[in-house]
């Protein structure tokens with residue numbers, strides 16, 4: 001098993017060292033955020049319903065998953081929850097944008113009740 005994320009933080013004496021560390025992590029984070037965004041496009045397509053984009057139960061389940069993960073890595077669960085809630089809000093906006101883009105390209109609203117949401 002690999003060590004905790006918090007134990008990988010390098011002690012820094014200068015802001016240059018801090019920013020080298022942050023930049024290196026951003027190089028990992030940005031591609032992952034892009035990939036996560038790709039699943040919002042997939043969600044928009046599968047749901048095909050503006051009323052299904054926001055899903056409180058799913059948000060609650062994600063928060064329940066990531067809080068203990070953050071603790072296991074030696075992190076602050078409240079901070080990670082705040083980041084996740086803000087991030088998910090952005091992705092929900094993006095999912096709406098993607099669904100609107102698909103509508104403009106001709107995607108018809110689904111007609112069956114219950115739809116494709118599962």
Ligand SMILES: C=C(O[C@@H]1C=C(C(=O)O)C=C[C@H]1O)C(=O)O
Pocket residue numbers: 039040043053054055056058059062087088089091092095
């Ligand atoms: C991707 C989904 O759509 C929305 C976006 C979520 C996310 O960013 O993970 C979570 C819940 C939904 O409100 C989903 O329902 O899973």
